[in-house]
Amino acid sequence: MSIKYGLLALLSDADAYGYQLRSRFESATGSVWPLNIGQVYTTLARLDRDGLIEGIGTDGDGRAMYRLTNAGRTELSGWWDTPVAHADRPRDELAIKIALAITTPGVDATAILQTQRRETIRHLQDLTRVKRQSDPDDLSWRLVAESLIFAAEAEVRWLDHCEASLVRHGRTRKTKPGNTSGAADGDSVKDPQATEGTTR
Amino acid sequence: MSIEAGKHRPPEHTGQVLVLRDVVRVHGSGDAEVRALDGLTISIAAGEFVAVMGPSGSGKSTLLHLAGGLDTPTSGTVRVEGTDVGALSVSGRAALRRRHIGYVFQDFNLIPTLTAAENVALPRELDGTGRKAARTEAMAALAELEVQDLADRFPDEMSGGQQQRTAIARAIIGKRRLLLADEPTGALDSHTGEAVLEVLRGRADAGSAVVLVTHDARFAAWADRVIFLRDGTVIDTAGVDSAEELLAHSR
Structure with missing residues (x-):
């Protein structure tokens, strides 16, 4: 499962900070694939670098908030539109x-x-x-x-x-x-x- | 298989509803001889839900027929509620079936000219219960399966799922504790099939011994124990280790 698209999908619904994204991901998928918070921050940094999301400052508690960019929105709709290929799954x-x-x-x-x-x-x-x-x-x-x-x-x-x-x-x-x-x-x-x- | 042997409890144990011991069933003779069951030993306790899986010809149907008193073993013993089925006369086995064993089939086997309540009451009436008392028991059984509103409908006026619920009501009427189900979900869609499993699971949790023959691992997974048959013998058993855990969770 690509964390990247999971985070993009969650951000298309609402701006959020890292910890929020982790708990929203887990509640949507029943905690079947628990996310490491470190993975979430690394992925957010990469998405920010690639221009798919952007930082919008911090909330009242000093947590870095992110929102989806237009490029991110396009990337995400490409994901919804493309079936998951067998070759993309790990070796059995x-x-x-x-x-x-x-x-x-x-x-x-x-x-x-x-x-x-x-x-x-x-x-x-x-x-x-x-x-x-x-x-x-x-x-x-x-x-x-x-x-x-x-x-x-x-x-x-x-x-x-x-x-x-x-x-x-x-x-x-x-x-x-x-x-x-x-x-x-x-x-x-x-x-x-x-x-x-x-x-x- | 050692797993079976390790878990084996003496058949005298009062909690055992169904016990098959060293059961052999041979059909035909000479070159045409088929050993449908070849030394099968299993026991099923009150409150236990066991699924039986195996390819065609592995002995699943023979196992159910023997457990249901529809057939007797060539050698070995089959005991239902402590009674040796092989030692009974034909009419003795019929009485055992009516009092202790409920059978559920893939195609429901309801009598088309009787209403749901009449179908459910039939085993009680055949066993000598008066019509009125049998009807009262039938209504209670239908209510337990949540189809009491359909009591006066004929089978062809009900959906597959409703017919199967009626058939299960017929199988449990009269406090019978052994419930044998032969591919009961075979004719049903996925959701309706699951509702039937919910009912069977509920019966086991309420103290019945339930044996489910199925091709479908998804349905077998509702059981406490899954037995795999090949060529008339148990080749493997799954779920034994988690049985206690399952019990703990189901409370």
Whole structure:
């Protein structure tokens, strides 16, 4: 999540000082992504330098107030108008981990999938509980929670799919006579079968 | 799985509403033999909400049929409220179902020629309760599901969500403590499905044992414990560690 656009969006609503921006950001997103106040000040300084916001002096308590400039407004509307590209999201550590688990000899990919699924279900239970306890009228926060819930659900589906694919892949390999693939490769493929056997 | 074994409580425990022990269910014989359940052991306590997930053919439906007294195991035991289901006659199992087990289906299974109240009252009437008393109980069950205003409507005059609430009212009438739900959200949109989960969660919090079969992790996450089935056996269990925490939060 880009703090830059978050701050611009908040400043388009009202002039504010750093600490206010942090609490408004967190209340809009249900404190799912807590902001470090240092990050807020660094980002404000950069936005000021780039002419997207400007300082308008201090309030009664001596806190530096900022407002959005016209350039900032243009930058912000560009953000609203542009869909979030997949390439802009961080690398998916889980997908990389599973891919490596399958190709690394001696690693039990099925065990990794099951451990991950337990963790993701636990996370989903936490999110569900938090959502049930939240104010039903707080739409903004509810939609953030649901975004996380749907993402976790998709992850469980993908983990199920990985597990089924591993089993199917293992079976295909086993029934194919004259399979001369490398031993290292064969080890990792046989693992899910072995694990499945021991859980009976 | 060691997690299951570690949490295993003796089936004699009075709090256990449903106990399956070493259950095997074989359909067919010879080359056509299918082991739908292959040594399944689970127990579900009063007040506990358990979700069962697994691909088609993993044994989910067989598990529900056995728990619901619609079928008996090839070997092993199934106990509902302490009663060995396999030792009962066909009529004994029917009586057990009417008194102790509520079943909720994906397609509601309401009788189209009966009103909501008549559908809900039916299991009580079949069990010998007088018509008037059964109607009073049905109205109370409908009120609990907040659909008492629809008591005199026929199923085709209600939305999917309203029909499912009526079906759940039918499943809980008569103080039955075992509630079995087979994909109850399958025919409902996301919001209505969630409202059904709210109801099931509420039943568990009120002391029922609830078993939910679902494909949907989002709905399974309402449960205290999520069991994963593959090839007729439990391969994994999630949510066990947070069960106590969940209880603490739900008070």
